[in-house]
Amino acid sequence: MNEVRTLIVDDSSVMRKIVERALRQAGLDSLVVLEANNGAEGLDLLRSKQVDLILSDINMPSMDGLEFLRQIQAQKLAQNVPVVMITTESSEEHVKQAIQAGAKGYIRKPFTAEQVKERVLSLLTTA
């Protein structure tokens, strides 16, 4: 697979590391990771950098993941780039809100590397 530029948005640096490790375990060896601490930082990065994939938490201070998704759409940033939400929130209502806001996938914390692989690889091959 070609270089995959991935933006990971999470207020936890530990979770960003774990997500990156899971992506590498999923076979994305040519991974280039950009990290943001919240949605606002994520938007700033998307204004100056091109990415192939976005993975975002939902519960974050400053700008949460759903508002981040809405702003990506409203500001026409990273168009056609798949966004996967990785979050502890797992109800149907939350999944529905994320999909309505533009998410292409949803991974519930705690997760396995296999779950990340399953969700992410299918999106990258169809993107």
Add this chain to the structure above:
Amino acid sequence: MLLNGVRWDGTSRSMDQGISGLERAMTFSLKESVHLVSDPANLDGSVDEVFRLMLGVNCLRQSKEPSSHAKAEEESVTAVVGFGGALSGACVFRCDARTAMSVAAHMTGMEFQEIDDTVKDGIGEICNMLAGAWKGKVPELAANCGLSVPAVITGRDYNLHVQSPQFQLHHRYSFIDAHFDVTIVCDSLQ
């Protein structure tokens, strides 16, 4: 409509309403389902799931009741994630410094000699996932209970006090040679 003994009128909500928005939108009752919400097996299952998937270790629940008082001379780390909406309360994770560093090491693959920001961040995330997994065991809670971002406290000789909760689960678990306490405090159920 009645779902698993829970009255529900299907009012839709948005996460950006925050915890106070959830409270305003709440028009059903979980009080009749307190036995489901307070089932100790839900907490055991949540701890097992989080530690097995994120740390690759199996946890055992200890039969000995955890003490609410840490040894004064021992540094401890406590993470708190608040619940709001259908249930008001908190999930509290508490361990000694050695266990906190072991948890963070298992999560990141790094080694730690002190309770630095990464260790605190890791413990906060563990508490966040435990809170999310625990409320996810009861569908009505999963949909109608919000989580705060984690707060992490470190230090020696401190106690956490709660005033007459509706119910409280207080379990001690161990993995390898480390042990930790998890407490679910429910102040009120809608």
